[in-house]
Amino acid sequence: MRPETTLETGPAHLASGGGFILHHMRVWRWHFAGLFALVVASAACGVGQQVGLKFLVDAMAGPPGFQGAALSALALFLVLIAAEAFLARLTGWLACRATVGVGVDLRTELFDFLSAQSMRYFAENLAGSLGQRVTATAGNFGALVNTFVWRIIPPVVDVVGAVIIFASLDRGLTAALVALILVVTAGLIRFGARGRPIHRAYSGEAASIAGDLVDTIANMWTVKAFSARARERTRLEAGFRREAASQARSWLYLEKARLIHDVALWLLAAGILTWTLHLWSRGDVSAGSVVVVASLTLRIVHSSKDMALSLVDVAQYFGFIEETLAVIAKPVTVCDAPGAPALVPRGGAVALDRVTFSYGVGRSVLDGVTLTIPAGQKVGIVGPSGAGKSTLVHLLQRLYDVESGEIRIDGQPIAGVRQDSLRDALAVVPQEIGLLHRSVMDNIRFARPEASDEEVFAAARAASCDGFVRALPDGYATVVGERGTRLSGGQRQRIGIARALLKAAPILLLDEATSALDTETEMAIQAAIVRLMRDHTVIAVAHRLSTLTAFDRILVVSEGQVVEDGTVRDLREAGGLFAQMWELQAEGLSADVVVDVA
Numbered sequence: 001m002r003p004e005t006t007l008e009t010g011p012a013h014l015a016s017g018g019g020f021i022l023h024h025m026r027v028w029r030w031h032f033a034g035l036f037a038l039v040v041a042s043a044a045c046g047v048g049q050q051v052g053l054k055f056l057v058d059a060m061a062g063p064p065g066f067q068g069a070a071l072s073a074l075a076l077f078l079v080l081i082a083a084e085a086f087l088a089r090l091t092g093w094l095a096c097r098a099t100v101g102v103g104v105d106l107r108t109e110l111f112d113f114l115s116a117q118s119m120r121y122f123a124e125n126l127a128g129s130l131g132q133r134v135t136a137t138a139g140n141f142g143a144l145v146n147t148f149v150w151r152i153i154p155p156v157v158d159v160v161g162a163v164i165i166f167a168s169l170d171r172g173l174t175a176a177l178v179a180l181i182l183v184v185t186a187g188l189i190r191f192g193a194r195g196r197p198i199h200r201a202y203s204g205e206a207a208s209i210a211g212d213l214v215d216t217i218a219n220m221w222t223v224k225a226f227s228a229r230a231r232e233r234t235r236l237e238a239g240f241r242r243e244a245a246s247q248a249r250s251w252l253y254l255e256k257a258r259l260i261h262d263v264a265l266w267l268l269a270a271g272i273l274t275w276t277l278h279l280w281s282r283g284d285v286s287a288g289s290v291v292v293v294a295s296l297t298l299r300i301v302h303s304s305k306d307m308a309l310s311l312v313d314v315a316q317y318f319g320f321i322e323e324t325l326a327v328i329a330k331p332v333t334v335c336d337a338p339g340a341p342a343l344v345p346r347g348g349a350v351a352l353d354r355v356t357f358s359y360g361v362g363r364s365v366l367d368g369v370t371l372t373i374p375a376g377q378k379v380g381i382v383g384p385s386g387a388g389k390s391t392l393v394h395l396l397q398r399l400y401d402v403e404s405g406e407i408r409i410d411g412q413p414i415a416g417v418r419q420d421s422l423r424d425a426l427a428v429v430p431q432e433i434g435l436l437h438r439s440v441m442d443n444i445r446f447a448r449p450e451a452s453d454e455e456v457f458a459a460a461r462a463a464s465c466d467g468f469v470r471a472l473p474d475g476y477a478t479v480v481g482e483r484g485t486r487l488s489g490g491q492r493q494r495i496g497i498a499r500a501l502l503k504a505a506p507i508l509l510l511d512e513a514t515s516a517l518d519t520e521t522e523m524a525i526q527a528a529i530v531r532l533m534r535d536h537t538v539i540a541v542a543h544r545l546s547t548l549t550a551f552d553r554i555l556v557v558s559e560g561q562v563v564e565d566g567t568v569r570d571l572r573e574a575g576g577l578f579a580q581m582w583e584l585q586a587e588g589l590s591a592d593v594v595v596d597v598a
């Protein structure tokens, strides 16, 4: 047996938001290197314009005349403005290509990891919130790149340019500028890092209420049927308010950073301008130098106005991405053993050896079950509701790992083979048929994408669905609606059965697969299954006992144990639980009543 504690932690780069982002940026490294060079060059042109302005003012301070120094300064000024704009547009183009490219990679990898999670994980996490997180990660990455490209790198280049230009004018001025910038930057980075838990809490709250909203919308029938619109509205409103409160905390934190930054910038501008004017009054610097200092200072003030906010935004985007990784990159609890071989099907014999399982804390749902089903046998599983029948079907697919004991298919422990190969050997029709929002044809063919149209039609005929499908507005091309909502329950079941028959796997698992059908259709399908699956193993959970008469053997499950095992005739004669259930059904009562009677 493979203990569930064996965890697949996933690639190391999923351990942190930074590692995850860098890993994907590395794939597009030339794009990002080019992007960085373009942003720096474009911002440098902006700084160069201020120098052009200085030359222009200094030339104007000389004798009048539209030529020589004035003309060169004007030309420099105009060329740099055009170059800045041109480089900025190239930056935009490259940023778009790199960002959307990485967005695809990020979502694909998150989906890979998500789809490897166990069914327990999906029972614990709402699909809507998981989907929202995957989508938002690409959005957050795009926002992160945009923030760096437009709001962080340009002011940094401005500051570096200012330091270089100021150094040519006055050492004291330069030292003061560098000191102030270092203090402000260090303060903002610290402030940004301290805000991370606040932004992370907001992201968690946002994903959770988004998932809740999707869940409520998906179950709108239940909401309406129980006149719960007002109740649900109140509950969701409370969720929105909680999210709003954590959004406000996150937002106001950003505003605080803005305030600190504004004060620091005012001090910077006031100090620099006063000092430069002082230098000019002493005749140490030219009027052009005062202009370049003033215009550069204003440029820093403007371009870095949102710098504080941007740094905190970056912390917020990181917070979002890390929160997503914390949820999605959870260690996988049901995973393939390293180097696990593929299952080699040899007819479809199934064996359970002292299998014990529970869904968590609490009593065992299956308790030391041992049984052997030879290849090709047709086995019906019956028993009261909640007895553990579906759980048995789940464990055979290894949707969960058993707690103790072992399940073998054709002599191979299922925990020791690759999960995909195990599921290749099984065709399953679950209680709730999950149909995709695609055509009937695509849904049936999902089992075997290479199947011909004729094979699809044959499977549909065997599952008694060819007739009604052809009567649909677009026949086999009719789109079934989200989760198959445009079809009746019985129609969905029959498409699910056609899909499983098309797969023609060695073992067919049916979990109340015909419960929504009338008895006549149900019996016709069960007979077709027994006929078509002559050489395959069939394990069918059923409530309507009469439909199992063509089966070789019946297992009666009750309270996590197989309590009876034999043919329909044997069990009816034995006078046990099965015989009681049979009699009650013959009298028209449901099997569940037996639980209370027994």
Ligand SMILES: Nc1ncnc2c1ncn2[C@@H]1O[C@H](COP(=O)(O)OP(=O)(O)OP(=O)(O)O)[C@@H](O)[C@H]1O
Binding pocket: 123, 359, 365, 383, 384, 385, 386, 387, 388, 389, 390, 391, 392
């Ligand atoms: N995902 C789950 N998480 C926790 N408990 C579960 C889960 N699925 C089933 N259970 C519990 O396990 C027990 C067995 O459930 P199971 O679905 O196997 O019963 P069943 O015999 O198929 O019932 P039914 O005939 O009503 O479909 C039940 O008590 C049920 O509440």
